[in-house]
Amino acid sequence: MTSQAQFLSDNAASVHPAIWDALRAADASDAPYDGDAHSASLDEKFSALFGRDCEVLWVATGTAANCLALATMVQPHGGVVCHEEAHIEMDEGGAPGFYLHGAKLLLGEGDGAKLSPDSIRAVIDPIRDDVHQVQPHAISITQASEYGRVYRPEELAAISALAKDRGLWLHMDGARFANAVAFLDVSAAEAAGDVDALSFGFVKNGGMTAEAIVFFDRGLADVARYRRKRAGHLQSKGRYLAAQLHAMLDGDVWLHNARSANAAAQEIAGACSERLMHAVEANEVFVRCSAAEREALRSRGFGFYDWGDDAARFVTAWNTREEDAQALASAISGL
Amino acid sequence: MTSQAQFLSDNAASVHPAIWDALRAADASDAPYDGDAHSASLDEKFSALFGRDCEVLWVATGTAANCLALATMVQPHGGVVCHEEAHIEMDEGGAPGFYLHGAKLLLGEGDGAKLSPDSIRAVIDPIRDDVHQVQPHAISITQASEYGRVYRPEELAAISALAKDRGLWLHMDGARFANAVAFLDVSAAEAAGDVDALSFGFVKNGGMTAEAIVFFDRGLADVARYRRKRAGHLQSKGRYLAAQLHAMLDGDVWLHNARSANAAAQEIAGACSERLMHAVEANEVFVRCSAAEREALRSRGFGFYDWGDDAARFVTAWNTREEDAQALASAISGL
C-alpha cells in the first residue's frame, strides 16, 4: 500500500521537518531529566499561548498525559465523569484504573462523544452522597471528541460552570486539541475554556514522541511532577521531548498542521455529506458504507479502519496530500 | 562549562550518529504502536544476540523497564529482594510501589551494591512463611551495579541457582549492561546469566529515548504487553524507539560505545587508584576527595556529583573524549 492511501490514523504519520531540526539543535549535552534549558522554558511559552500562567510537563503519550493529569485531581476512592466512548474508557487498556489507583470512570452519554451539562448531571445527580457509592471528583472531556466533534466556547463555559458549582475538577483530553482550535478559529485559550489541566497532543499532529500536560493550577502540577517520575515517564534526555514542543509552538506549526489535516478531512466530507455519521469538525471522517463498498475502496489502495459493520473511519494527518484527499473523496462519491 | 568537562552523568549525553540515521530511516509512515516493521523484528535480533529465544519490548525509560519487568513477576502481596542501594529502591521515586501495586522491596546488603547468595539468604531466610510477613516473589540485581561493579558469570550462576531453588523470579537491571559486557569481555548471554528478564539500557549508552525489556520467559512478556499499554508506555510512533534499538545492535554500536566509556573511566581510575571507593569495572568512578579538592576540580571546569561529604562521582559516556578523561585524570593526580 502506498503512503498516499493511508487514512488509517494520524498517530503513525511522519514527523514534521521542524521537529527534526529541533531535535538536532537539542543534541548538545545538557542537564538530565527536565533540568535542561528546553524544558525550563516551556512554562513561559505555553503561558504566552494561553494568555495565563500555566505549568507544562512533557510526557511520551496521550494516555500518560490524561492519566497523570487525572491522578492529580481524583482520590483513589473517587470517580471521573467522562463520556461512555471517551478514549480513557475505551482505548487506554485500563490505564485510568492504574494511575488513579482504582478510581472509577462514571460514564455519560451524548451525541458525537460530547458531554453536556445535562448528560453530566444525569450521571452525578443520582449518586447518593454516601460511602456506598463512588463520588465524582472530576470531569474529563475530549476536545475534539473521539468522533471529531468540537466543543464550542459556550459549551465549555457551561460545563466548567457546572464543574465549579459541584466542586469538581475539569480535565480536557486534547489529543486533537489543535484540530479543535483550527476548526473554531479562536485562540487556544478559548478552545480550552476554563479547564484545570489539558492534555495537549502533538504526536498525532506531526510530533514524534512528546505530548504536553498543561496545568492551569499550580498545586496539580506540583503533584504531577512526582507522579510522572513514579510512572517512569521522566525521561533522562527530556530535552528531546521539550524541543519537540517548542518546535510545534514556534511559528504556530501546531496550528498550520491541524489546519492542513482539517482541510483534507473537509475535502473528503464534502464528497459524502449524506453518508456522514458525525459532522466533520476536525480530522476524522466517519462514513456509512457497506462491506462491499469498503472492499472496493481498499482495492483501490485506500487504508482505513472499519467502524462496526456499516461504516468506515478515515483520519487525515498534517501531511495528507491534497490530491490523496481528493482521490479518496472522488472514490467515495463514485461508490 | 564546556562539554568536555562533563562527568556528571551518562544520562544526558548526546545521541550516537547511528541513532540519527535510524530515526530518519524510520520516518516513513508505518503501522502505529508496535505493529511496525522495526518493532516486529526486535525479537529476532535480540534472540540472535543472546543465543536463545527472547521477546523484546521497547520503553522510554529504565524505570519503566525495571518496574514493568518486575510487575510481571511479583504479585501485589509479594516482595522483591534487591540491594539496599539499588536504583529501584533509591532513585525511582517509588515507581516499584506504583507498578507492583504496593509490593515491597526487601533490602539486602553487599559490597559495591552487589547481592550474593549469602546476602539474599540473609533477607529471605528470616521471613516466616505466614501471612503476616511479605513473601519474596523475585530477586532483582543490577549489572553493572549502582557502584559500577560487575557480577561475574559464576556469581550470576550462584544467584540464579538460589532463585530457582526458592522458586523466585530473577530480574536484572541492566541500565549499564553494555558496560558490564564490555568489562567482562564475554557474550551478552554470559553477562546476563540465567535471568528471566533484563532491562537492557541504551539511553545512557548513546541512545535517545529507547530502552529494551528482554524477556526470556514468554509468559512474562505476554503480561508485560498489557502492562506497558496500561502504564501509558505504548507509544504511537513506536517505530522511532524500535529503530534506536536496531541501530544500537547493528554493528555492535552498543558494545563499542560501552568500551569507549569504560576506557575513559579506566583512564581516570588509573590516576587515583588509592582514592577509589569501589573497583572501577564500568563507567563510574567514585573518588574520595575533600570538599576543597572538589572545589579545585570544579574551578578547572570539571562537572561531577558530590557523593556524600567526602567523595565525588565521575561518570564517563560513550562520547567522552580521551583528552578530557586524561585531563581529569591529571587534575585528580595533581590534587
Place this chain on the structure above:
Amino acid sequence: MTSQAQFLSDNAASVHPAIWDALRAADASDAPYDGDAHSASLDEKFSALFGRDCEVLWVATGTAANCLALATMVQPHGGVVCHEEAHIEMDEGGAPGFYLHGAKLLLGEGDGAKLSPDSIRAVIDPIRDDVHQVQPHAISITQASEYGRVYRPEELAAISALAKDRGLWLHMDGARFANAVAFLDVSAAEAAGDVDALSFGFVKNGGMTAEAIVFFDRGLADVARYRRKRAGHLQSKGRYLAAQLHAMLDGDVWLHNARSANAAAQEIAGACSERLMHAVEANEVFVRCSAAEREALRSRGFGFYDWGDDAARFVTAWNTREEDAQALASAISGL
C-alpha cells in the same frame, strides 16, 4: 417505629440465638487469627455441605468476601464481567477498584440483575484481543440476584460452560445464597453450580459479623489468605467468626432462616402480584407504588426503601414475624 414494621433490610436484623451460644462457647482463649480450632474445622464442614473439597476463609463483610475472591482471579490489568446492577458495581464504594488494583468491571445486562450466556457474550465478544482494551479475566454473578431472582441449575451450567470455554474464572456473590437454596429446594452444590469461589453470606441471614469465602480451587485460596491479611481482615480473635459459621451450618440454621425469610416475602408478594417489578424468589419484594401509597404505608408504621420514584423495596429477614408480613400484605392489598 416498632420493630415489627421493619422491612428496610435484612442486614440490620438481630442475631440468631445459635450465634450467641456459639460465641459464648468460643470464648475460652485459643490460638489467634485463624489458628484456632473453630477456624481449622471449617474446611471440613463446608466440604461436607458442598460434597466436594473446598477451603473456607471467614471475613467480616460481603464486600470483603467478594473483592478478596475476585482479587485472586483477576490481574490488575484485567476485568470482571458482572451485571450493570451488581452489588460490586453499585454499592461497594469502589471496593473492587481497590482490591483488584484498578481492574475494570465490564457491565452486562439482563432481566432481574441476572446475566446469561448471551448477555455475557455481548460484553466480551466485542472486546478485541489487543492491549488497548481491558480483557476479561472472570465473571461474577449474584445468587440470589440484587432483585431477588435466582439462577436455576441449568442457567448456572450454561454460564460456567461459557466461562470454561473462554478461560474465565467464575465467582458467585452469595450474599443471599441461602435464600436461593431455599427457593430452589436443591442442595447447596446445585445452587452454586461450578463456580470457583462463592461469597457465602451469613450476616443478612441471622449472623453477626462473619461471612465465608468458599474456594473450590486451592490455588485461589492460597492467594486469598495473604490478601486477607493484607486487607486488614485477618482478625485476631478469629474464633468468634469461625464459631458463627459453624453455628449457622450446624442443624442447617442457615437454611431454616432463609426459608423463614422467603416465606415472609411470599406472603407479601401474594398480596400484590400485579404490582411486582420482579418475580419474588428470595426475600426481596419490589413493589410498584406511588409516593402517596408509600406515604400511606409509612404512616401505618412500615419501614422500607423507596426504589426510584415509583416503587418500594421490602426485605424480609430470618426473624420477620408472620403477623408482620401478613399486616404488610394486607396493607398493600388495601392501597
Place this chain on the structure above:
Amino acid sequence: MTSQAQFLSDNAASVHPAIWDALRAADASDAPYDGDAHSASLDEKFSALFGRDCEVLWVATGTAANCLALATMVQPHGGVVCHEEAHIEMDEGGAPGFYLHGAKLLLGEGDGAKLSPDSIRAVIDPIRDDVHQVQPHAISITQASEYGRVYRPEELAAISALAKDRGLWLHMDGARFANAVAFLDVSAAEAAGDVDALSFGFVKNGGMTAEAIVFFDRGLADVARYRRKRAGHLQSKGRYLAAQLHAMLDGDVWLHNARSANAAAQEIAGACSERLMHAVEANEVFVRCSAAEREALRSRGFGFYDWGDDAARFVTAWNTREEDAQALASAISGL
C-alpha cells in the same frame, strides 16, 4: 496446656464481661452500617475522654485502623516515617502498601522500637526534595511500642513539634495505647499527645472484634469513611462493634484492664530484671534466656514465643491471673 500458662499473646484472650453485656444490649434491630445509635454517639464519648473534638470510626482490626488512618494522610507517591521494627513494617503482611497504594515506609531506628526527633531527622534529612526520592508525608509511632516501651509526654511533644515543622501528619498506632496510659498514669490526651489520628486498640485489651480510629482532624475522618467502605470494613451490623467501644469506655474498663495486664507484667519483670531486654512499661516482657531454659519453662506449662535464638517474649492480658504471673515469675527466677 492449661489457660493459666498462656503468655503467648494478648490478642487471643477471652472477652471482658462488659463486652458480652453490651453486645446483648445492642441486639435489637437498628439502622445498618454506622447509622445506628451506638455508632452515632461514639464521637461524643471519645471527645469527652480526650477533652477535644474527635471523630471515631470502628474497624475490626488494628491493621485496618493503622492503614486506614495513614491512607488519609499519605498520597500514593509519599512515604511514612516509622520505626524499622514497627508493626506496620514487620507484621501487617504488606497492608500499608495496599492501603496507601504503594506509598513507602521510611524506616528509622531507636531503642525499644521508639522513634525520636533525632532518629526521624536521620531518615528525612537526607531525602533530597526532588522527584527521584519518595518524600515523607507522615510519621507513625507506636504507643506503647512493639517492645512495650512508652513515649513520655515530652517525647511526644518533641516529635509532634518536628512533624508540624516539616509539614508531616502524625499517626499513633495505639494497639496497646491503654497500657501506655496505665503506665504513664496520665490522661488519654497526654498519652496521645498532639497526634492527628490514633489507632486505639481494644481487641488486645478484652474486646472482641472492634478497634477505634480516633481522628483529631475532621478532614481526615471525612476521607476515612469512604476508605473504610472501600476496604470492606464497613460492617452491616456495626452496632455490635460500636457497642464494644462503649462498653470499654464506660466505667473505664479499658483502663482497668490495662492496669491488670501491666501489673502482671511487672510481677514477671520483677523476677528477672537482669534478664530484661527492654524496660517493662506495658504488658510485654522480653527475657533473655537460652533454648534450654525456654524448654524448661515450656515443660512446666508456660506458653510464650521465642524471640530470636536467645530470648522469649511473655505477654500478659487483662485476664492474666495474679497467681499465674507469680508462677511464671517464680519459674524464671529459678532458672
